[in-house]
Amino acid sequence: MRQKSSLARFAAEVIAPPSRESVDPHALRGCAQVIPYPAIQAHGLIGDRRTAALVAADGTIDWCCLPDFDGTVVFGALLDWFKGGYWRVGPAHMEIGVQNYEELSMVLQTRWERTEGSLVLRDTMLWPQAERPPEQAGVRAIGRVLRCERGTVRCGFELQGATNFHENSTSVVEYSSGFSIPLPEVPLRLWTSHPVRVNGSRLQGTFELHEGEEAWSVLELGAAGHSWSIESARAAFEQNRQYWKAWVSKLRSDGCEQIRRTAMAVHLLTFAPEGSVVAAPTASVPERIGGGWNADYRLCWIRDASLSVGMLARLGNLEETEQYLHWLVKRLSRFGLPLQVLYDIHGEKRPAQRELSGVAGYRHSQPVRLGNHAYKQHQLGSYGYVADCVWIYLQEGGQWREEYWKLIARLANYTVKHWQKPENGMWELPERRHYVHSKVLSWVMLDRAIRIARQVNASFDTGNWQTTREAIHAEVMEKGWSERLGAFRQAYDSETLDAAALLIPVFEFLPVDHPRVIATIQQTSELLAIDDFVYRFDPLQTPGVGRFPLGEMEGAFFPSTFWLATSYAKAGEIQRAQRILEAAEKLAGPLGLFSEAADPRTRTFLGNTPLLFSHVEYVRAKLEIARVRGEKTADH
Secondary structure: OOOOOHHHHHHHHHOOOOOOOOOOHHHHOOOOOOOOOOOOOOEEEEEOOOOEEEEEOOOEEEEEEEOOOOOEEEEOOOOOOOOOOEEEEEEOOOOOOEEEEOOOOOOEEEEEEOOOEEEEEEEEEOOOOOOOOHHHOOOEEEEEEEEEEEEEEEEEEEEEOEEOOEEOOOOOEEEOOEEEEOOOOOOEEEEEOOOOEEEOOEEEEEEEEEOOOEEEEEEEEOOOOOOOOHHHHHHHHHHHHHHHHHHHHOOOOOOOHHHHHHHHHHHHOEOOOOOOEOOOOOEOOOOOOOOOOOOEOOOEEHHHHHHHHHHHHHOOOOHHHHHHHHHHHHHOOOOOOOOOOEEOOOOOOOOOOEEEOOOOOOOOOOOEEEOOHHHHOOOOOHHHHHHHHHHHHHHOOOOOOHHHHHHHHHHHHHHHHHOOOOEOOOOOOOOOEOEHHHHHHHHHHHHHHHHHHHHHOOOOOOHHHHHHHHHHHHHHHHHOEEOOOOEEEOEOOOOOEEHHHHHHHHOOOOOOOOHHHHHHHHHHHHHOEEOOEEOOEOHHHOOOOOOOOOOOOOOEEHHHHHHHHHHHHHOOOHHHHHHHHHHHHHHHHHHOOOOOEEEOOOOEEEOOOOOHHHHHHHHHHHHHHHHHHHHHHHHO
């Protein structure tokens, strides 16, 4: 018997086929051979830096919005298996495969090993370049090729488009060069190299592939009469692969595959035409199965975006940071709040939230929401992330522009005037309070602004900023510390622990060897973690979130888990930090993608995926471990 590879072991242990008990039997009539609601971690990501898609490990694209990240949901089976639309290519028999990426690229591979033979599906989105030729400018194109590498395998093809969970009622039209799929607002064209038949609004096909044979297909939006062939499709795939190889080769990653993979995910989720960055490509993937914590993350949070492009700057890529800062400056308001918490990817200020009626939700987790009302909130601490991003950019040799100084000065002056007011905090809780982490991030805002001023505008009087920075520090030390908890608290008026207190050592508000920092790390590890996976806070002790015990309201938050790893690394406890990362990496599997959260009891992902906040904090921990190891090696 052939020994299982590490990829196969991962599939067997983690990506078990889901139960079909909850599926309405009447809904099965006429539906595709598609596995309903596969595990969240059983998805790979493809994209063209304008939009993205998730490919489940059974070969189904079950999430894709067109033309952009926040556009029409064309394939949404991830959130409603029956109404959402899908595109499956793979073995005719429903089966979970094993996924990974081709080396140094975002070309996704899904592999099936069967008794009669083996299949490999390769998926990508074409033309991720920032600058495209005119004929490709408005085009979105998904390329797929299924190859038989051994034996003879019977294969299946099925495509059903939808428009925001409304099934297409118009029949597909066949032409000599392919098929027209007349979806409202997003008319699609499909070319295939293998037989496909029209079945009303659906395309279906079954065929055999023998060893060495391939089945190609390209789905396009905005195609201008492009004529595809196997040769042109193969050339487009190769061009895509070379693009990613060239892009990642410019990074300073010290040969670390995980860091390179994260950087590529960040690059993929930047909106190339403008410079914004989506927090995640998905919407309403639940933080609790069956629960109501479902939100749209296909938007640009200034926190997540600043973290992401700041990370790229640390790795030597300054181009995306420059484009993002230019985009951010355009959002700067002269009056009131300088910047909102979030914008849509085009910079619009009001991505209104709405709930979609009649949509099942992932494993019946409702409601399904598009848009996000958090744009109305006050999160003063977000400005600290912006200032830290600009400081990193400056340290890494970024070209300074006067408009960046206007941005930093406006944010710093606003912070000086408003830091003493309550706000919603980074967890976007409904009640405005004096959250300790928000005060710490206001300190970060002013600390980084002072550093920036000393380097680019030395004649500027930062006295007011320095005085306020010291006042914030003193107040946090006085009101943010709880003797009862033996740790920094969630808010001034609470006796509640919050993982965001780990930002104190992460952003060096206090040194990691300070007794209060050591105590906070210890209490967080003991009281907010299950198997080293860290929850944001205890729901039973946090107003406005419901009466749930730890672990029941939501999953353990990946960013806070990585904050703990970073804190341990800074403290020189490398083995403990590494243990945390290895546990998370095991859940992520060969793809190396992290969602928003995980349930450490079931070892499954929760929340929108992949989440850039998770990825950036993962890289921060990896780099910190490498830095401390390097220092220890040098000392010896």
